[in-house]
Every structure is written in structure tokens, then in C-alpha cells.
Amino acid sequence: MGLGEFERIDRFFAPLSQGAGGAFGLTDDAALLPEAADGSAWVVTVDALVAGVHFLPDDPPDLVARKALRVNLSDLAAMGAVPYGYTLALALPKGLPDPESWLEGFARGLRADQDRYGIHLLGGDSVSTPGPVTLSITAFGSVARGGELRRSGASVGDDLWVSGTIGDAALGLGVLQGTLRVSAADAEILADRYRLPEPRVALGPALVGLATAGLDVSDGLVQDAGHIAERSGVALRIEAAAVPLSPAVRRCIDSSDPLRHDALSGVLTGGDDYELLFAAPPASRDRVSEAAAAAGVQVTRIGRVEDGRGVRVMAEDGRPLQGLERGGWNHF
Ligand SMILES: Nc1ncnc2c1ncn2[C@@H]1O[C@H](COP(=O)(O)OP(=O)(O)O)[C@@H](O)[C@H]1O
Numbered sequence: 350m351g352l353g354e355f356e357r358i359d360r361f362f363a364p365l366s367q368g369a370g371g372a373f374g375l376t377d378d379a380a381l382l383p384e385a386a387d388g389s390a391w392v393v394t395v396d397a398l399v400a401g402v403h404f405l406p407d408d409p410p411d412l413v414a415r416k417a418l419r420v421n422l423s424d425l426a427a428m429g430a431v432p433y434g435y436t437l438a439l440a441l442p443k444g445l446p447d448p449e450s451w452l453e454g455f456a457r458g459l460r461a462d463q464d465r466y467g468i469h470l471l472g473g474d475s476v477s478t479p480g481p482v483t484l485s486i487t488a489f490g491s492v493a494r495g496g497e498l499r500r501s502g503a504s505v506g507d508d509l510w511v512s513g514t515i516g517d518a519a520l521g522l523g524v525l526q527g528t529l530r531v532s533a534a535d536a537e538i539l540a541d542r543y544r545l546p547e548p549r550v551a552l553g554p555a556l557v558g559l560a561t562a563g564l565d566v567s568d569g570l571v572q573d574a575g576h577i578a579e580r581s582g583v584a585l586r587i588e589a590a591a592v593p594l595s596p597a598v599r600r601c602i603d604s605s606d607p608l609r610h611d612a613l614s615g616v617l618t619g620g621d622d623y624e625l626l627f628a629a630p631p632a633s634r635d636r637v638s639e640a641a642a643a644a645g646v647q648v649t650r651i652g653r654v655e656d657g658r659g660v661r662v663m664a665e666d667g668r669p670l671q672g673l674e675r676g677g678w679n680h681f
Pocket residue numbers: 396424567568
């Protein structure tokens with residue numbers, strides 16, 4: 350006989366709440382959040398992940414756990430918030446072959462990233478499902494009141510910046526699904542970036558007071574840029590050639606048929622990047638660079654904010670890049 354619901358909570362989850370007094374060791378009906386620090390506000394976000402939709406059904410459970418946590422930490426960073434803790438709702442298929450070893454790996458992944466990001470599990474729910482593994486994490490963080498980074502606020506003349514590199518994860522998914530062939534070394538690099546995003550937890554808070562608008566790129570650079578454009582009531586112009594690419598992604602693009610834009614459009618619209626896209630005035634360039642250097646993150650200027658509406662991605666010849674109609678992921 351395997352472990353029941355409450356033994357599973359005791360064994361795998363309660364230890365992850367140690368250190369957060371308000372979690373009561375996961376023995377009560379709900380958790381208490383402490384008072385927000387003076388002048389700070391709580392920030393809360395939730396993202397759900399479904400096997401076969403957000404991760405591959407046979408992805409290792411520790412990486413599933415860490416990805417679920419990290420995509421939420423990415424949304425906190427996008428608001429300029431410092432992470433505090435999280436709750437977890439987990440639905441496991443009754444027919445999962447070895448649920449205890451899956452849970453052991455899953456909890457190990459949570460532990461690794463809790464330690465890395467200095468956060469704790471505050472509570473959750475454990476249920477069974479006739480469907481695929483499904484989980485939802487709600488993450489809490491804090492930001493100086495009024496300092497939160499919104500999608501609105503970009504002004505004509507601002508620079509448009511992005512952190513890290515774009516497209517690795519989307520091409521990594523293609524590699525894992527067998528639709529993209531690359532060298533074994535590049536396959537590993539790209540697949541790793543798909544399975545384990547790097548939320549920009551230090552950069553986000555460092556942009557408070559510098560960025561005029563921002564978000565994290567989850568659905569695809571072009572589509573997510575569209576959210577800033579819409580909420581700010583401006584147009585965004587992106588120079589495709591300026592978008593930062595890792596060497597592995599550059600090799601994919603260089604080896605794809607120059608008459609087709611498959612690899613490049615996959616990069617610009619594929620999503621799963623979890624990089625920060627933000628606007629800031631040209632007068633702040635040096636301070637943005639210093640903030641990024643202090644956060645240990647590369648940032649690149651990829652365009653600017655203009656009068657108008659929508660997103661225009663320009664090719665090197667100065668004409669709009671074609672084939673980006675589907676700007677990113679849409680669930681429905
Ligand atoms: N089912 C829902 N109920 C309430 N709010 C939702 C729901 N789905 C999305 N939202 C809200 O809509 C906005 C856009 O959501 P989403 O595209 O998921 O943002 P993100 O890409 O940052 O996760 C967010 O403010 C989110 O909180």
C-alpha cells in the first residue's frame with residue numbers, strides 16, 4: 350500500500366514549509382502572510398502548468414517542479430517584486446506508475462529552487478485527476494509601493510530592452526519534439542533552456558525606478574511586446590537583427606533556408622523565454638546597464654517606442670519582417 354494523501358503531504362511537502370512561520374508546518378486550513386515591510390506592497394501571481402502543454406510528459410519531475418516555480422518567479426520579477434513564498438496545487442493522475450518516486454523528485458526540485466531563491470512553500474492542495482499531471486503555483490512577493498513595473502507607462506522615444514537571449518527554449522522544444530535537427534551539443538543547450546528557464550529575479554527589482562514599462566516574455570517576443578504597446582498606447586519597433594541570440598540559436602538560423610523565416614520566426618514568436626522586456630528612456634541607458642551588470646544579466650537594446658499602435662519587427666533591409674502574423678502562443 351502506498352502513502353495516502355496526508356502521509357504524502359507530511360513526507361514531501363511539510364519539510365518545504367519550514368522557515369515560514371505563517372505556514373504552520375502545513376497543518377492548518379490556510380497560511381498567514383506576514384505584514385509587508387514598511388512602504389512595500391504584496392504582489393501575487395499564479396500560473397498553471399499542464400503536462401503535454403507546458404512541459405513534456407516524461408520530463409524529470411524535479412525539473413517540472415523548478416520550471417513551475419520559475420515561471421511564477423519570472424512574473425514577480427516582471428513586476429519588480431522580490432519573491433517571498435508560494436503555494437502549490439498539484440493534480441496527479443491516479444495511474445502514475447510510481448507516484449512516490451515522482452513526488453520525491455518533484456520535492457527535491459522544489460527544495461533546490463527554494464534554497465536558490467530564498468523562498469518557502471506556504472500551503473497547497475493535493476488532488477487526483479483522470480487527466481495529465483497538472484499543477485498551479487501561486488507566488489507572493491513584495492515591491493516598494495508605487496514602484497511596481499506595469500505594462501503601461503512606455504513613452505514615445507523610450508528604448509526597448511530585453512534580457513538574456515531569445516528563442517533558445519522554443520528551439521529546444523523543437524529539438525525535443527524531433528522537428529528540429531541540430532548538433533548533439535546544441536541540442537543539450539537548447540533543451541536545457543526549455544526545461545529550466547532562468548527567471549530574472551535580481552534584474553526585475555533593479556529596474557524599479559528605471560523602466561517605464563515591462564513584462565516577462567512567456568508567449569513569444571512579438572506577442573508580448575504587443576501587450577506593452579497596447580497597455581501603453583504606443584507602437585513598438587523591434588530591429589530583428591538586434592534581438593540577442595545565443596550561439597546555438599544563431600547556428601540554427603544561419604543553417605535554415607534563407608528564403609524561409611522558419612527558425613527566425615520561431616525565435617521571435619516561440620515563447621518560453623522568461624526574459625524581461627522593458628522600456629526605459631535613453632537618458633537611463635547607463636543606469637540600466639549598471640543595474641543589469643549588478644544583477645549579472647545581459648541586457649540588449651532591441652528597438653524603441655514610437656508613436657502609433659502595435660508592434661513592427663524590421664528586417665535588416667529596413668522593411669517589416671514577414672511571417673510573424675502569429676506573434677506567439679495562444680491557448681485557445
Ligand atoms: N482565469 C483567470 N482568472 C483571473 N485572471 C486571469 C485569468 N487568466 C489570466 N488572468 C489575468 O490576465 C492577465 C494576463 O494573463 P497572462 O497572459 O497569463 O499573464 P502572464 O503571461 O504574465 O502570465 C494577468 O493579469 C492574469 O492575472
